[in-house]
Amino acid sequence: xxxxxLSQAVNxxxxxxxxxxxxxxxxxxxxxxxxxxxxxxxxxxxxxxxGRVVDTPIAEPGFMGIAVGAAMTGTRPVVDLMFGDFIYLxxxxxxxxxxxxxxxxxxxxxxxxxxxxxxxxxxxxxxxxSQSLHALVAHIPGLKVAMPSSAYEAKGLMKTAIRDDNxxxxxxxxxxxxxxxxxxxxxxxxxFGKANVKREGSDITLIATSSMVQVAEKAAEILAQDGIxxxxxxxxxIVPLDxxxxxxxxxxxxxxxxxxxxxQSYGITGEIAARLNEKAFYHLDAPVLRMGAMDxxxxxxxxxxxxxxxxxxxxxxxxxxxxxxxxIHAA
Amino acid sequence: xxxxxTNTEDYLRMYRQMVRIRTFEDNANQLYLSAKMPGLTHMxxxxxxxxxxxxxxxxxxxxxxxxxxxxxxxxxKGAEFKxxxxxxxxxxxxxxxxKGGSMHIADQSNGNLxxxxxxxxxxxxxxxxxxxxxxxxxxxxxxCFFGDGATAQGLMYxxxxxxxxxxxxxxxxxxxxxxxxxxxxxxxxxxxxxxxAEAFGIEAHQVDGQDVLAVNALTQKLVxxxxxxxxxxxxxxxxxxxxxxxxxxxxxxxxxxxDEEKDWKENRDPIIRFRTWLVSEGVATEDxxxxxNAEIKKDxxxxxxxxxxxxxxxxSEVDMHVFTDIKHALA
Numbered sequence: 001x002x003x004x005x006l007s008q009a010v011n012x013x014x015x016x017x018x019x020x021x022x023x024x025x026x027x028x029x030x031x032x033x034x035x036x037x038x039x040x041x042x043x044x045x046x047x048x049x050x051g052r053v054v055d056t057p058i059a060e061p062g063f064m065g066i067a068v069g070a071a072m073t074g075t076r077p078v079v080d081l082m083f084g085d086f087i088y089l090x091x092x093x094x095x096x097x098x099x100x101x102x103x104x105x106x107x108x109x110x111x112x113x114x115x116x117x118x119x120x121x122x123x124x125x126x127x128x129x130s131q132s133l134h135a136l137v138a139h140i141p142g143l144k145v146a147m148p149s150s151a152y153e154a155k156g157l158m159k160t161a162i163r164d165d166n167x168x169x170x171x172x173x174x175x176x177x178x179x180x181x182x183x184x185x186x187x188x189x190x191x192f193g194k195a196n197v198k199r200e201g202s203d204i205t206l207i208a209t210s211s212m213v214q215v216a217e218k219a220a221e222i223l224a225q226d227g228i229x230x231x232x233x234x235x236x237x238i239v240p241l242d243x244x245x246x247x248x249x250x251x252x253x254x255x256x257x258x259x260x261x262x263x264q265s266y267g268i269t270g271e272i273a274a275r276l277n278e279k280a281f282y283h284l285d286a287p288v289l290r291m292g293a294m295d296x297x298x299x300x301x302x303x304x305x306x307x308x309x310x311x312x313x314x315x316x317x318x319x320x321x322x323x324x325x326x327x328i329h330a331a
Numbered sequence: 332x333x334x335x336x337t338n339t340e341d342y343l344r345m346y347r348q349m350v351r352i353r354t355f356e357d358n359a360n361q362l363y364l365s366a367k368m369p370g371l372t373h374m375x376x377x378x379x380x381x382x383x384x385x386x387x388x389x390x391x392x393x394x395x396x397x398x399x400x401x402x403x404x405x406x407x408k409g410a411e412f413k414x415x416x417x418x419x420x421x422x423x424x425x426x427x428x429x430k431g432g433s434m435h436i437a438d439q440s441n442g443n444l445x446x447x448x449x450x451x452x453x454x455x456x457x458x459x460x461x462x463x464x465x466x467x468x469x470x471x472x473x474x475c476f477f478g479d480g481a482t483a484q485g486l487m488y489x490x491x492x493x494x495x496x497x498x499x500x501x502x503x504x505x506x507x508x509x510x511x512x513x514x515x516x517x518x519x520x521x522x523x524x525x526x527x528a529e530a531f532g533i534e535a536h537q538v539d540g541q542d543v544l545a546v547n548a549l550t551q552k553l554v555x556x557x558x559x560x561x562x563x564x565x566x567x568x569x570x571x572x573x574x575x576x577x578x579x580x581x582x583x584x585x586x587x588x589x590d591e592e593k594d595w596k597e598n599r600d601p602i603i604r605f606r607t608w609l610v611s612e613g614v615a616t617e618d619x620x621x622x623x624n625a626e627i628k629k630d631x632x633x634x635x636x637x638x639x640x641x642x643x644x645x646x647s648e649v650d651m652h653v654f655t656d657i658k659h660a661l662a
Contacts, residue, residue, distance in 0.1 A: 025466065051466065057496075062489025065455010066462055069473075072444055073394065073463040092486075096449050097456065106428030107652040108439040141653050141660065165655040240657065 001182040007040045009151035009183050010116070010172065013158035014041070014078065016187065018048050021076060024162055025052040027063050028080025036080060038118075038177050064090040064115075068098045071113040076162060081117035084171060085131045090115075098167040099142030114161045118174040119261060120211060121309050127297035130305075132210075132261040135268050137169045138238050144168040144192060145239040149213035151181040153236065156190030164192070173211040173261075193240035197249070201229035204319050205249040205256040207272055209235060212259040218312035223319055230319060238268055246272065247280050254285040255322050259310050264292030286322045291315060342614050343623070345387055345543055349379040349602050350624055352403045354631045355412065356574075359402065359419060359433075363578040367639065369421055372433040375403030377573035380601035381506050382407035384546025385474055385566075388554050394442045394460045394473040396453035399434045400506075400572075401446030404476050410438035412634035422641040429644050430652065442471075451477055451484030454503070458490040461501035461562070472500045472557045474550075480511030482524050488531075491563070495531040500557040502550070503528065503565045506540065508572040513586050528565035540570030541601045544608075571595040 004012070018024045025048075026041065032055045035042035045053040056063040060081065067077035081087065087094070098111045119132035138145045144166055148154035154172060161168040198213060199220050208216035213234045220230035231249050235241055250256045256276055258269040269290035276288045294308040356376045362368035375382070378400075386395065386407035397404040405415060410426065418425025418436050425431070426438050434448035444460060447453035457475030464471040481487060482505060494501050511519045525535035536553075539545050546568060553564045573596060575583050583592075609615045615623075653660035 023467070057489070057492055059489035059492065061486050062455060062458075062493055065486060065490060066459040066493060067455075069396075069444070069456035069459020070462045070466070071459070072456060073460045075463045075466055077459075092449055092452060093455055097447075097452060101445065102655060103652045104427060104431045104435045105437065105439055105445060105652075106426065106430050107655075108427070109445065110655055144654070 001184055003180040004151055004183050005178050005180050006148070006151040006154050006172065007038060007177040009155035010040050010158055011042070011044065013155045013162070015044060015047065017159055017162040018044070018052060023074065024076045024078065025054060026078045026080055027054040027056060027067055029056055029058055029082055031055055031080045037082065038174065040177065041080070060086050060089040061093055064093040065097070067113055068093055068101070068111055071098075071111045071167075072101060072109050076112050078114045078116060078162065081115060083129050084117045084119045084133050085128050087117060087133050087136065094137065094143070094167070094169075095140045099140045102166070103142060110165045111167045112165045113167045114158070115167070115169045116158070117169070117171060119171045120173040120175045121261065121293065121298045122305055123175055124300065124302060124305065126300040130298035132171070132293060134169070134171050134238065135262045135266070138268065142167065143239060144237060146170040146192065146237045147209040147235070148172060149210055149234050149236075150176075151179065152183050153190060153234070155183055156188055157236065160189045160192055163189070171210060176211055190236065192237045193242050194236065195242035195245035196234045196236055197231065197245065198234055199230065199232040201231035201253065203229045203253055203255070204323060205231045205233060205246070205253045206259060206315065206319070207233050207235065207246055207256060208259040209238065209268065210261060212261055212310060215310055215312050215315060216259055219315035219319065222312060222316040226320065228319060228323055241272070243275055243279070246276065250276050250280045251283040254283055257289045257291055257315060257318055257322070259291045259315055261293050261309055263295050264290055265295050267292050286325070289318055289322060291318065339614050341387070342609060345383050345547065346602075346605055346609060346615075346620070347623060347627065348383045348387070348407055349543065349605065350627050351412075352379045352382065352406045353602060354627050355402055355406055355415065358416070358631050358635050360574070360578055362419065362635065368419055370432060371577045371579055372402075372419070373400040373577045374572070374574035375400050377595065377600070378506055378508060378540065378570045379403060380543035380546055380605070381504070381540045381568045381570050382476070384543045385504055385550045387547055388550035389472065389474065392442060393471050393554070394444055394457070396444045396457040396460070396473070396475050397437060397446035398453070398476055398478060399446065399448045399450070400478065401434070401436055405436050405438060405443060405446065408438065408443045409441040410443070412631055413637055414438065416634045416638035417641050420638050420641070421643060422638055423644040424641050428648065451481035451486055453477070454481070454484070454487050454490050458494050458499060458501050461494065461499035462497070464500050465497065470558045472502065472554050472562070474502045474504050476504050476506060478511070479505060479507040479509070479516045479520060479524065481505075482527065483511070483519055488527070491528060491531050491533060491565075494563040495533050498560055498562060500560070500562045502553055502557060502563065505565070505567045506570055507567055508570050510572060510576070510587065512576045513580070515586065525565060525567050533563050533565050535565035535567065537567045537569065540568030541599045541604060543601055543605050571599070
């Protein structure tokens with residue numbers, strides 16, 4: 001199968017959906033001729049024109065609000081938020097407006113909108129361009145949240161997001177834009193709420209999101225050398241969350257680590273760990289461990305930044321300690 | 332008063348709609364005072380000529396966005412008393428199945444995109460609705476209602492900038508009732524409000540918001556021009572709020588005098604003014620007007636009675652309408 005980058009995969013998903021449905025359009029800063037700073041959208045304005053690949057002023061709440069109103073009245077916007085960190089700027093439009101409109105109207109108004117943005121540290125971009133803020137939006141009822149972990153996932157999840165009648169926030173890892181993966185030529189979609197078992201194992205479950213899936217897979221390879229068989233699961237979407245697949249795995253392995261690049265406190269790792277504790281307590285041989293990003297603003301210096309996020313060695317080390325029965329107190 | 336609509340039927344409908352709004356509010360206030368209504372509500376009384384003058388210039392398919400003080404817009408855009416009182420009381424037959432209440436009341440089927448409880452929160456939505464019309468080649472016009480208080484929100488300037496850049500068919504209707512909650516407008520608004528729109532190259536008008544014919548005449552012209560792609564436009568409608576910020580705001584003398592309220596109610600009331608004009612022009616007799624008032628009063632009382640006895644939504648509806656495609660979000 002051919003291999004393409006995550007960036008190309010997103011571009012293809014958008015182009016295919018825009019060809020399929022003329023109501024789909026892209027709106028955001030420098031999305032047209034510039035194709036975004038990451039060049040993910042290059043070529044789209046040439047095919048679809050500036051009427052459907054819409055450059056805006058630097059006004060995130062403004063274009064997010066416009067997209068919400070456009071979605072409510074018969075179009076299907078894909079909002080391009082250049083950095084995930086800017087999500088703070090659009091919180092009212094996303095969380096008070098987009099997320100609640102269907103509910104507050106008693107089901108009469110829909111907001112079929114995709115917010116595509118990114119996450120991920122270790123790009124030496126410091127505290128305001130490196131955050132992973134998906135837990136913020138996953139907290140809000142009415143928003144779906146997708147976390148692609150490869151080019152294949154990015155394309156399939158994006159196409160599903162665009163066809164969804166609800167507001168969907170999709171977080172791409174900005175360090176993975178140039179990572180290649182096999183992506184079929186023919187069309188496919190990836191359903192929301194169906195986790196992907198990336199690697200089977202019987203000793204411990206590693207549940208990981210976005211680029212942390214790679215970290216978990218590398219950790220699993222390290223552990224395999226020690227004779228520990230780790231199962232790696234990518235939930236794909238954290239809202240809706242495929243609890244069933246996670247619980248099934250944990251009931252089999254009796255141990256789990258949840259790995260995510262958002263801050264550890266009050267985050268995705270804690271939420272998933274709590275659900276496993278509540279629903280699989282009697283199957284567990286050890287506490288479910290959380291591994292998130294350190295609870296510090298992301299530092300600039302490489303010497304500091306690299307220690308803030310989970311690594312394969314760190315995951316493997318914690319897995320060994322869990323396997324040995326040692327109680328672990330998260331930092 | 333400026334003449335605009337040319338036949339008796341139009342004049343009488345405008346009068347009727349203004350009286351319907353006042354009557355709705357009088358009943359809503361009574362429901363609050365008699366502790367039959369959950370929560371609070373913000374009365375539109377005194378501002379009727381604004382909503383009616385504008386909505387009577389719109390087609391059924393044109394869109395509006397409304398505010399926390401939204402009952403007037405809802406009635407003026409064609410809603411019925413029964414479903415409105417049911418919504419106010421949190422009943423199943425309410426326009427939003429009891430999930431919105433006073434601050435989110437809207438008859439969505441008439442092009443009302445919802446009342447918004449975030450001050451200025453709907454400016455993006457209205458502009459986005461106009462974006463849809465342009466993108467899909469429809470001739471719909473959208474009117475964005477907001478108060479003078481909302482002119483302090485940054486979102487307004489972001490979306491006016493884009494609306495002007497893209498010539499969107501949106502009319503920003505600023506209902507200047509003199510008070511931003513409990514503070515005089517002059518204490519929160521520097522310079523001129525219309526000049527702010529003019530800074531973006533948006534044609535702006537100030538109009539007497541107590542004169543329904545003046546409001547209607549101006550709006551008709553602007554709507555027609557907006558349909559032809561000459562928008563956006565900005566209106567500052569000088570009006571007055573008879574009640575407090577909300578129904579619980581009873582003792583108001585620390586921010587405005589009783590003499591001032593008396594002057595507006597006795598000398599500038601939009602309904603009394605229009606009624607006097609209708610009689611002096613021979614459009615209707617005093618008897619005909621009294622009969623109309625009595626009929627509306629009876630309709631409202633019947634609707635209140637119906638709503639008080641209507642059933643609440645089944646508790647199983649609590650997690651419905653969070654998403655369009657997941658019937659029960661918590662199941």
